[in-house]
Amino acid sequence: MIPAAVGYHRATSLEDALEALAEPDAKALAGGQSLIPVLKLRIARPSLLVDLGGLELRSIERDGDELRIGALATWKDLTSSLELDSSGLAGLADCASSIGDLQVRNRGTIGGSLAHADPASDMPAMLLALGARVETRSPDGERSLSVSELLVGPFTTALGERELITAVVLPVPPPGSGSGYASVEHPASGFPLAGAGALGRPDGTKAVAITGVGARPQLVPESGSLDDVEVYGDRFAPESYRRHLAGVVAARALEIAQVRSEGRR
Amino acid sequence: MPEPLSLVVNGEPRRLEVEGRTLLVHALRDGLGLTGTHVGCDTSQCGACTVLVDGRAVKSCTLLALQAEGTEVTTIESLAADGELHAIQRAFVEHHGLQCGYCTPGMILTVHDLLEHDHDPDEETIRRALRGNYCRCTGYQPVVESVRAAARALAT
Amino acid sequence: MSESLIGVARPRIDAPDKVTGATRYAADGYVHGLLHARLVLSTEAHARIRGVEKDAALQLDGVVAVLTAADLPVVKSGTDRAAEPLARDEVVFAGQPVALVVAESEAAAEDGVEAVVVDYEPLPAVVDLEAAMTPGAPPARLSAEEAGGDLESIHAGVDKGEDDAEEEQLSANVLDSVTRGSGDVAAALEASDAVVSGTFRTPWTYQAYIEPQVSTAWLEPNGTLVVSTSTQGSFVTQNELFRAFGLDFDKIRVIAEPLGGAFGGKFALVEPLAAGAALALRRPVRVALTRTEDFQATNPASAQITELRIGGRKDGTLTGIEARMLVDRGSNAGWGVEGITSLLVAGPYRWEAFDLRGYGIQTNRFTFGAYRAPGAPTAAFALESLVDELAEELGVDPLELRLKNALVEGDTAVSGNPVPTFGAVEVLERIREHPLWARRDSLPEGEGLGLAAGYWPGGNEPAAAVCRVDSDGILTVITSAADMSGVNSGFQVIAAEAFGMPPDRVRVVTTDTASGPYAGASGGSKVTYTVGAAVLKAAEAAREKLLAAASQELEIAPDDLEVVEGVVRAKGAPDRSITVAELSRKALRFGGRYEPIEGHGGSAQTRGAPSVAAHLSHVRVDRETGEVELLRHVIAQDVGRALNPALVEGQMRGGATQGIGWALFEELAHDEDGRLLTGSFLDYAIPVAERVPPIDTLIVEVPAPDGPFGAKGIGEAPVVAAPAAVVNAVAAATGVRMRRLPMTPPRVWAALTGTEEPS
Ligand SMILES: Cc1cc2nc3c(=O)[nH]c(=O)nc-3n(C[C@H](O)[C@H](O)[C@H](O)COP(=O)(O)OP(=O)(O)OC[C@H]3O[C@@H](n4cnc5c(N)ncnc54)[C@H](O)[C@@H]3O)c2cc1C
Ligand code: FES
Ligand code: FES
Helix, strand or coil: CCCCCCEEEECCCHHHHHHHCCCCCEEEECCCCCHHHHHHCCCCCCCEEEECCCCCCCCEEEECCEEEEECCCEHHHHHHCHHHCCCCCHHHHHHHHCCCCHHHHHHCEHHHHHHHCCCCCCHHHHHHHHCCEEEEEECCEEEEEEHHHHEEECCEECCCCCCEEEEEEEECCCCCCEEEEEEEECCCCCCEEEEEEEEECCCCCEEEEEECCCCCCEECCCCCCCCCCCCCCCCCCCHHHHHHHHHHHHHHHHHHHHHHHCCCC | CCEEEEEEECCEEEEEEECCCCEHHHHHHHHCCCCCCCCCCCCCCCCCCEEEECCEEEEHHHCEHHHHCCCEEECHHHCCECCECCHHHHHHHHCCCCCCCCCHHHHHHHHHHHHHHCCCCCHHHHHHHCCCCCCCCCCCHHHHHHHHHHHHHHHC | CCCCCCCCCCCCCCHHHHHCCCCCCCCCCCCCCCEEEEEEECCCCCEEEEEEECHHHHCCCCEEEEEEHHHCCCCCCCCCCCCCCCCCCEECCCCCEEEEEEECCHHHHHHHHHHCEEEEEECCCCCCHHHHHCCCCCCCCHHHHHCCCCCCEEEEECCCCCCCCCEEEEECCEEEEEEEEECCHHHHHHCCCEEEEEEEEECEECCCCCCCCEEEEEECCCCCEEEEECCCEHHHHHHHHHHHHCCCHHHEEEEECCCCCCCCCCCCCCHHHHHHHHHHHCCCEEEECCHHHHHHHCCCECCEEEEEEEEECCCCCEEEEEEEEEEEEECCCCCCCHHHHHHHCCCCECCCEEEEEEEEEECCCCECCCCCCCCHHHHHHHHHHHHHHHHHHHCCCHHHHHHHHECCCCCECCCCCECCCCCHHHHHHHHHHCHHHHCCCCCCCCEEEEEEEEEECCCCCCEEEEEEECCCCCEEEEECECCCCCHHHHHHHHHHHHHCCCHHHEEEEECCCCCCCCCCCCCCCCHHHHHHHHHHHHHHHHHHHHHHHHHHHHCCCHHHEEEECCEEEECCEEEEEEEHHHHHHHHCCCCCCCCCCEEEEEECCCCCCCEEEEEEEEEEECCCCCCEEEEEEEEEEECCCCCCHHHHHHHHHHHHHHHHHHHHCCCECECCCCCECCCCCCCCCCCCHHHCCCEEEEEECCCCCCCHHHCCCCCCHHHHCHHHHHHHHHHHHHCCCCCECCCCHHHHHHHHHCCCCCC
């Protein structure tokens, strides 16, 4: 299958990209691992694709007690980054390595994944548990949103038409923390039927978030109960199963996180 | 609207005209006659179209040709140098890593990426690396054995 | 004499081309002035076509034509896919091709498809198999009814033998019913120590060859229609096109290109479209299905519902078997698997009494087609599940129960025919010796081992082949058999062995219908057995020519000559010799004195050569998630004689893996309106590398008396009982018996928790 006719512009700078996005129905293109399949199915028909591929937004850096991940960092960049080599951040690498396949991980980006807002994508749950924020740029300037502020519904974000994600920033968990990611995948698509990211801190506090089960990723309440969490069912995996599964993966992610936080990595 | 595209394919600088919507796989097959890169699905899953872009395995059906501007693309046609099969190709032949062969070029290029970064992958690593390469004929085991043999051959 | 070439593992002869990307598949050939087509597929499962609005599409850049049924020069009547490549007035499944948009590029054709508007008048869609057969059910096709079918219902006379001819009230959607019976089943079951029964469901299943169907057709200046295509059978396709378009037979030339997988699915589905468009437009046209089109518009394997009851005695004797098998044919009025599946449901066993019925029912889902061992995996799933249950009820070992009742040569099969050479006992014994079997009672919690056996009867069709030594001294084997499973590599060894040539000096060429010796379609596990037998004779005939020439050249009687490694030499005096290459050069030249070293061979096998396989599957079930993980799979198969063990093992592993797909992953599901819900690899899962375990292959050789060097067809047997083995393993691991395939995690979890199973 082949996309409908579309224009193409290779952005030379962030400013240039924002400029190009002024065209009606223009759309940013990062790794293309979500957008191109959608274009091929002709579900989306933008007028112009603004390729961000040439922009310098790919680095993964420690900045004091923050980790900054450039929007164009690929899943492969995350799985091979030395910055993630600590028990507190290990869940990020777990999560990235469970996404798609080798080829998809070579191209798919963290910024694209967040902006695509597929309710079944893996990473948002992990980022939610880690308390990440998203930095954006638009002609109106810069802003910072939490993951739950960004992801408002299935394939829907709080981003403006000419607003780009530039980085994902998260607090580096205190030493002795552990994080982990667990999921059960749909046997065909490989996307999670339910996925969970968890963070356990040395003081015993924890955060768990789930994805794949509802309209958007959700933090599991302190009580651990999923009774009030929104869960969708479909032909393949009915609601009762998915709700149960959410509990299973949440427990498994937390287990991984806690084992790591006890330093038994 | 045709647009110019220039890139290096199999070591040679190439220029061609493509549309904004043209996928890399079609530019390679239809534009350059490199039909060793196959198309097996519409949903970016089967991996039959896998090529190397700047050394990394990517699905050429999930990349616009224009996104490859200025890159170095390697397709299956150039892996054998001077008539000598590449070690991975030889391993697939000797260890029966193919039947119909439709998946094979994509498999081999994914394995090329894998072995570039992991010189001695275990069985689980190999099977995980092949998640995005569907094969309907072999049951994968001979492919796994081919990959191991290739890793051994490359190590020596 | 040199070592035999038979039984030596060697790479496929096509491997070097395939690993270098040099092989040209059917989508790869360059054709001058080629047009590309995309299909407009029906969005309705059952409807009348009121009209097709083409204008908007024709306005688009690059679109050359929008063709509907009336535009194709089809002369054949009827409703099969060659007679009706595009729906005439009535669509009978969602995904049926309604129009063809032909354009200068694939992209433009796709633009055109979007712009075509079809006006449908919806009709009731017949989607539920059981409802479809009950009297009063709406018909799945009106046109057949108008053509003379009974409006209300037909009486399918079910012949039960001499007693009562029981009659069942069935709707006109029941196209066929088959019955096989012998003895008094009711009495046999009554007198059994245990009787077990169940209803088993399997879904529509997709062949999922990785190369989508593709065909290119053009007209030569003299009017010859040439079709270069991805097909299992060139002559079959030529015949179909001959009947569809009424051209002179010799004005149709079909070239079977290297196949990117087929598994039963590639039979004259896209060729009539490409040929029809080329004939209508008088320009070359390629129909390369997208995966989405291929999912919807091709011919997957039938869904089936099987009600089965079997009995046995405490001494381990199987008594009676009673089966009622409903087979969904979709829109295929021509044939179905109700006959073969209701035969195979008796398995490789002896029964004292049996009553086996199959029904072929039309619905508004797909056109049914063949998929590796059609009807067999479903039959084995039902039977082998119950055999395990029966063993448990009777307190006998499940392997011993199977062994005790396994058919042996000379027994009478439920078909009424004598059982030919048969390896059921041998394969079961091999499984019994496998170390994994010994561990069956000592596995960790959550793990289980499952055993199952099944066979495929094999097929026959007359075939011919040519062997010729070319002037480069290479023995060229010429056949028209599409190489679906590596048969060419088998031909290479057969010819090399029979002629006396090293295999690397034998090449195999697949020719087209214009010049090739006859071969039927590749499928039914018959190519090696039939075409291979013809190659053997052709090689022997060529060898005679060789010896005649050598005899004159060396002045030695043919009987005193031998051919070793491409050299003809005097027995006992090896220095008196001449190479095959030299002789061929002397023959193939102006003024040469010898007949070309060329032989023709034919075969018409009449005896069947069934192949039987037993599987052992080792699983772990995650009780929390319902996920089934395969840890290891073992297959023991009687292959007659393994000409090239590497290829044989390839078939065994490939078949077993497709069986794993049946067991755990694959399902073409529709909504209640008959629209496909799992029409892409995003929803339809096939086994991927990380979900397939290591598969041990145990080759068992019980030579087929008529096969070349004892070889037989082996491609289908390995899939048959693989799903059943996984099902039995899941039962062993969990105590839960799954009656519906595939065993997806939500279904397994529902069964484990006793909650309602998702549909
Ligand atoms: C075969 C396959 C399997 C996959 N499996 C998984 C899986 O298991 N789990 C999973 O989570 N994902 C999966 N994915 C999706 C994959 O992770 C994508 O890479 C990711 O969702 C999108 O990243 P991208 O860079 O490719 O974005 P693109 O496809 O380029 O863009 C996606 C969307 O984001 C917008 N966008 C991109 N970058 C920015 C930015 N910086 N600022 C604002 N908007 C932006 C685009 O306009 C577009 O709307 C899979 C994809 C494929 C093809
Ligand atoms: S054709 Fe590219 S992934 Fe299937
Ligand atoms: S060898 Fe046929 S698909 Fe892999």
